[in-house]
Amino acid sequence: EIVLTQSPGTLSVSPGERATLSCRASQSINSNYFAWYQQRPGQAPRLLIYTASSRVPGIPDRFSGSGSGTNFTLSVSRLEPDDYAVYYCHQSWRSPQTFGQGTKVEIK
Amino acid sequence: QLQLQESGPGLVKPSETLSLTCTVSGDSITSSSHYWGWIRQPPLKGLEWIGNIYYTGTTDYSPPLRSRVTISVDTSKNQFSLRLASVTAADTALYFCARQVVGGDYGDWGQGLLVTVSS
Numbered sequence: 490e491i492v493l494t495q496s497p498g499t500l501s502v503s504p505g506e507r508a509t510l511s512c513r514a515s516q517s518i519n520s521n522y523f524a525w526y527q528q529r530p531g532q533a534p535r536l537l538i539y540t541a542s543s544r545v546p547g548i549p550d551r552f553s554g555s556g557s558g559t560n561f562t563l564s565v566s567r568l569e570p571d572d573y574a575v576y577y578c579h580q581s582w583r584s585p586q587t588f589g590q591g592t593k594v595e596i597k
Numbered sequence: 598q599l600q601l602q603e604s605g606p607g608l609v610k611p612s613e614t615l616s617l618t619c620t621v622s623g624d625s626i627t628s629s630s631h632y633w634g635w636i637r638q639p640p641l642k643g644l645e646w647i648g649n650i651y652y653t654g655t656t657d658y659s660p661p662l663r664s665r666v667t668i669s670v671d672t673s674k675n676q677f678s679l680r681l682a683s684v685t686a687a688d689t690a691l692y693f694c695a696r697q698v699v700g701g702d703y704g705d706w707g708q709g710l711l712v713t714v715s716s
Contacts, residue, residue: 490660521700521701522700522701524701524702524703526644526703528644533693533706533707533708533709534644534693534703534706535706536702536703536704539698539701539702539704540701545704577643577644579644579702579703581697581700581701581702584657585646585657585658585659585660586646586649586657587646588636588643588644588645588646589643590643591643591644
């Protein structure tokens with residue numbers, strides 16, 4: 490099983506600042522099978538980034554994904570109130586599919 | 598516009614079988630481009646992948662749950678279902694159904710259904 494480890498567990502960021510979230514995999518992942526999701530309280534997860542760096546239509550360009558192999562990053566610039574949420578990484582390269590444990594972005 | 602809606606009992610007794618259905622509207626469940634999956638989230642915890650199914654009936658399950666889980670598809674009703682046997686309190690969670698691009702991401706999710714296991 491590919492274990493995805495997200496860091497940090499909680500990230501405190503001021504509005505307007507930048508958040509950088511990390512996801513490390515226990516083995517190499519084909520980037521085409523890597524995604525990021527946002528989950529706001531009381532809501533279902535929402536796909537933000539697919540194939541590691543492709544932004545879903547309608548997602549602001551403040552969100553960007555990068556990385557390959559075992560190291561992936563989600564960056565959120567100019568944080569807005571709606572951005573404070575929990576973010577999950579996900580791999581579907583190898584079965585079983587796995588999610589990271591999540592990074593909570595909170596207001597500093 | 599695609600919609601997925603989970604339905605089923607919100608309360609299940611320990612040792613019984615949890616049964617949920619996801620009704621798909623706005624797309625055919627026989628789409629060759631998609632899998633249909635179940636993901637759950639225990640209270641205050643992260644996402645756990647349960648498994649998915651292709652319209653042909655091919656399934657893939659999470660190893661820790663494999664002995665207890667069955668995912669099936671009903672193409673005539675455009676639905677797919679989850680059965681989880683011998684539940685315990687550890688199975689209490691918010692259960693989501695979702696559509697997955699073949700070999701990719703979960704782009705569309707249901708709103709989720711809270712299932713509590715308790716006597």
